[in-house]
Amino acid sequence: MTTSPMLWVDDVTVSFEGYKALDHLTLLFEPGELRCIIGPNGAGKTTMMDVITGKTRPDSGRVVFTREQIDLTELSEEAISALGIGRKFQRPTIFDELTVRENLELAGSDGRGVGNTLFAPLSAGRRDAIDQALETIGLVEERRRRAGLLAHGQKQWLELGMLLVQDPKVLLVDEPVAGMTHEEIARTAELLDSLKGERTVVVVEHDMEFIRTIAHKVTVLHEGRVLAEGPMDQVQSNPAVIEVYLGA
Amino acid sequence: MVAAWRERLANMHSRLEWSLILVIAGAVLVLVPILNLGPPPQSPLRISDHLVPLFGKFLCLALLALALDLIWGYAGILSLGHTVFFALGGYALGMYLMRSIGDAGVYRSALPDFMVFLDWKELPWTWRGFDRFWFAALMALVVPGALALAFGFFAFRSRSRGVYFSIITQALTYALMLLMFRNDTGFGGNNGLTDFKRILGFSLHEETTKVALYVASGLALLLGYLVCRFVVTSRLGRVLVAIRDREERVRFLGYSPLRFKLFVWTLSAVLAGLAGALYVPQVGIINPSELHPSAGIEIAIWVAVGGRGTLIGAIVGALIVNGAKSVLTAAYPEYWLYFLGALFVIVTRYFPRGLLVSAVGWLTAGFSSGKRWLALRRGMAR
């Protein structure tokens, strides 16, 4: 395979007041792949996402968005978001006071400027994309409901929908199934699976069952570095990984 | 194109609501003047002369409250110094009115009386151009807007939030008040600008002029309301709500909170300036005491009483509180402050959504079904 990687985390180090969250971390993500990142608490998973999305600046290293050969560490959060890198947070951060549809509109509209939002109606294309997203996440019935009143799982999907509607090239998904019921987890797995191919999806999770259903390639982080990488079974039987999760 | 606008209008209000607005506007703008100018002096139908400017004043204050609700109720920015913009608009028009006195003043000079009194020989450069109405009117809108733009830019950029921001706005209004108190600043010092005689050639003491100003205030309020309604029902309005609730998240979505906040903040300031400009000729004076920090806080209570985030609530709240003030300060002057203070405490403690919203909730269809109705309304989109 000679396709260049979609996203390249290149030797990134981040420390907070003496504590190394990321330690010369290097990761490669192929376009269209669905990757799972696991690791014990404090391994640096969330920090890694923060660095990619521009929320945290690394002390050293860079993050290369290879299609455009851009170093993301030099950009603002808004710029990175505009490039097509979307993030779904651990806790749903949808807007409670707006309806489901309005949430999606917010995420999926064309213009982000004052004049645009004041005067320009949604173009037909965008409207369609939003309707599509509604279907994908399965919230068509609830579209006029205040988002704050949704069930937890539905909120997670809405958030995913908001991500989808922006047509991202890379999706960073942080613990998507935390707090979900079994049915919701299954639905989410389907959802994420359907996304790969067109987009690169990176999932951070703790729930091993869930990972097993969706993952092809898994990366284990530990103390800010890559501990192991490969298919789920291989990683699960890796003694170093076992030690880190269970051991002394 | 037309279809898009029709859709926008439908977004703003239902047919029923539009009709209601029309009726109320008619009553305010048409009926009242007729009942003042039409009937003979003794008639019980007559709205007496001194009430017209009083109502006009209320309408201006309602516009001011509207301006505050726009940024507080929708963007979550509580400005406690909105009187700054109100006063700047007021001073702009006041300067025009001072200059239009001409030499009919006490000192019979081309210069305003207070300048003669201070022994000034010529008009300061800041007063140039204010002998023309259009210029003064323009300044009444531009100066508050420009100040808002500048102040807002620095304030929002530094991401100063919530309570800190409110305190800073207090400091701003306090500083301006101190500045205006000085005679050297050139705006009448602590006496301010007063003793107005004419506007656009019409005497301010004529009944017809007063009615015209009243109607102008009503139109300004109507216009202001429609503009605000347009904004909050547009996508921009929703972005504002999103910014209010989760600013960081909105940033992630690619919106620049700075621009949106700056937009409504400036719009709000311009509306406040308009309110001030219409207020001054009806009240007959503008002085730095308008800029006292306590005045700025009072506006917040008008909005809170009516129900913030509803626009109509701000208008109603302003009318109720100022109406009460007029009545009580005449009848029980010592107790007015008790009433106001108690109002602050009770409304914030027991009616955080505003008296109006709560009252409406209770009145429509009885208590329990009203509750159900409220819950349904909250769950569905308008």
Next chain:
Amino acid sequence: MRRPLLTLVAVFLTSAALGDEGTLADLVNRLGQSDSATVAAAVTTLAERSEPAALEVLVALEERRLRVAQGGRVLVEKSDGSFVDPIGGGAIKPEGALATPTIDNGIRRALTPALARCRLRSTSVDERRAAAAVLAKGPPADLVPFLRERLGAETDGRVRSGLAVALAHGDLASPDPALRLAAVKAIDDAGAVALEGRLVAMRTSEADAAVRAAADTTLRGLERRVQVTRVIRDLAYGLSQGSILLLVAIGLAITFGLMGVINMAHGEMLMLGAYTTYVVQGWFTRFLPGAWGWYLVAAVPAAFVVCLAAGMLLERLVIRHLYGRPLETLLATWGLSLIIIQSVRLGFSAQNVSVANPPWLSGGWELVDGVVLPYTRIATIAFAAVVVLFVRLILRRTALGLQVRAITQNRAMAANLGVPTGRVDMLTFGLGSAIAGLGGVALSQVGNVGPELGQLYIVDSFMVVVVGGVGKIIGTVLTAFGLGIVNKVLEPLTGSVLGKIFVLAAIILFIQRRPQGLFSPQGRASEA
């Protein structure tokens, strides 16, 4: 041959002594006469006497404590209302009405130098120093020879210095350049700022080059002294203003920083403290006039308790229900402040009330001619320092302090650990208000007390909290003092109004750069 001489001397002396005794009483009684010339002459003659009684009588005359009884006898009234015999000091019960002799200009003209002469001959060094200091401001011309004589005879340095300056007043215009030079030197040595004007005139009018040069150097030295003392005084004023601001701001930092509560009625706690002081003063005036000066000491715990109670009441009735909603708290507490102010207006008066300084705080420390630092200002600084230490002690060493700090950092966890959060909240709020009350006590001594007192300080104290940050007390301390000093320093340069505007503008800009203030908050108070 000697014996008769000795006897003669002895007789002379005794008769002189006896005779003196007689004439002293005579002289004293002559003070009660109605003829002004007689009185003036008696005054002058008394001045030559060496008896301490002579001085006392003259002082009594000047202070209008001399009384004339019906028989013409002169008595001295003491400060407690009793009467004594001027000679001997024995108590006397006067019968009948007493007249007070009038002092016209003639008598006064005689009295001033008479007192000076007496005092300068007094055996008490302090007496002489005081007299010399007074004379240094400008002696009457006829005393000059006397002063010169005394200068020669005087041993104490400070008295000599005062006398030299007194003489310099005249000598500066002397035709003799040596005398003029000596006069300039005397002014230089003593640092007598009062004569600065004369020296400035000498720059142009003085013929002698050496004297001119000396005058110039002296002038520069004097100017420096005045500058320095002015700076010290401004600093002290600034610190004293800052101390009051500090007391208000600390209370606010506690309630805002530790509890996230914006209390617009905080200024009214200051006001209540000041009014409590006023009320306590009233009680002492009515019930304990003798110990009146101590009202201030009683006012401190009184104000503390009153404001503690007020604060706790506020918290319990209003604040508690608005926890977590700072903007609503702001509005509600504003309403409360309106109510409190109006109550004070109706209960006391809409005008200012007067609170007088107790005698032990009156007066000040004269740094240099004309530059006086009132003791009240020094006292406020000291008082504030003590209160700050007290607060720090409470927060760091007591159980309550620990609980407060725990709640700030993690309320839920603290509650789980059994910390009575409701009660601690109430006490903390009360403490913050009580400290502001103490600020009010201090304020009553240096400023006006009126119903709107709190409003004046509210904006400034919020500035302090916002700039200083709410994390540590030191931030509040530094900012409060800093603000007080900056305000005071800017005052003469820009006028107090512009100065204030400058400060506000500077603060607004500062907050842009550093929204969390000088010291970052430890609690969750910064977010709305």
